[in-house]
Amino acid sequence: MTEDRTRRRVLARVLLLPIIFLTVALLGGMRVAVDRSFVFLPPPLVTLVMAALLASLFMRGRLVRLEAWLGSRHGVLANVSHALTLLALFFASAQAFNSVLPEQGLLHWMFAFFFLWTLWNDQFSPFDPFRLLRSLGVLFGTAFVLKHMILAGLAAPGGSWTQRIATAIFQGLSLGTLDVPAVAPATGYISFFTLALYVIGLSLVAPAPDEPGDLRPLLREARLLTPGERRTLLKELEDEP
């Protein structure tokens, strides 16, 4: 029974996780044009910087313990497999940002600045994996709503008088730099699916690959304890025969 569970966990780690993250990498840059043709946008350089900052956050927040994923205690195949999974995670992060970043114009740089500022500030905040995941969910969710619901609504061709007036006002406020390309509604759905898949993938990542699955809820609970309570718990555990 335990052997089966371990095998399933290894299978999820070496097969399911890379597939999830590579799917995010594939769909993150995908847009559907108004004529329903596909456009694949490779990750801009700024999203690679963001992904690097996010990778640093993953390590600081102990969502990924690099020393547990890679090292001499694993065999060559396991190390290669883990390295590929982490690489897929990096590119998935870059493409998740690409998915919610406006493609060009002033808004592209405003969103990029917003992301970089948040990620930079987070570097100096105390984090645990659960809080980090929640924070990322909020960050991507906000950007998704802004890009695919508000901006896409403003850039959509046709529309009502109020929409046209709002677009004109927005154009004026942004000094004519509102340069959002019109895309088919399917783009928003693809982006939503991509982000959902990314968050699911992140929630499946174990800080250490060999960590038993049952331990994670306990550790999460333990992180909520006060320092005094933690000391008492440790004492109890040590005293146990």
Added chain:
Amino acid sequence: MRYPLLHATGIATTLAYAAFVVWVYATQPRTLKDVTQGARVASGAYAIDAARYDTALSLFHRGLFRAAREEWERADPARADARTQFYIAYAFYREGWGRLYHDDALYGQGLQAADRALALTRTGSLIVDDPDLKMHTAAELKAELEKGREKSWSDLNPMRVLEERK
């Protein structure tokens, strides 16, 4: 190490999928049909529609170049067959050829098709053994198309009208 087979399968699958993702971004397919067609070309499973190819060839030999080209485009939608692209280029050449002047636009499109034929001929050179043609390789055809697009004083030579279409 435990489960080496699982790890090896994971590595192989990840690398194959990553290669697919890179391929998609490199080739920029515009439709799902493009994706499947491209995948067939990449895997070597792609084959042109032989019946359409033969129809196009008979149209070409009867001098119906535009119709022939359209049939060839349908026979080779992925533009992945060197021989078909050679014939498309040849059809552009013959349609664009004129005793007094050559059609630069058609010659330009012919050049593009000749370039595709050359790019698709990875090893050796493509030799088309068709007695109706006077040029049998893509390189010859390309050179002729380039020559036709060049502007020079020899264009004013009245003896040019005696030149033969190849």
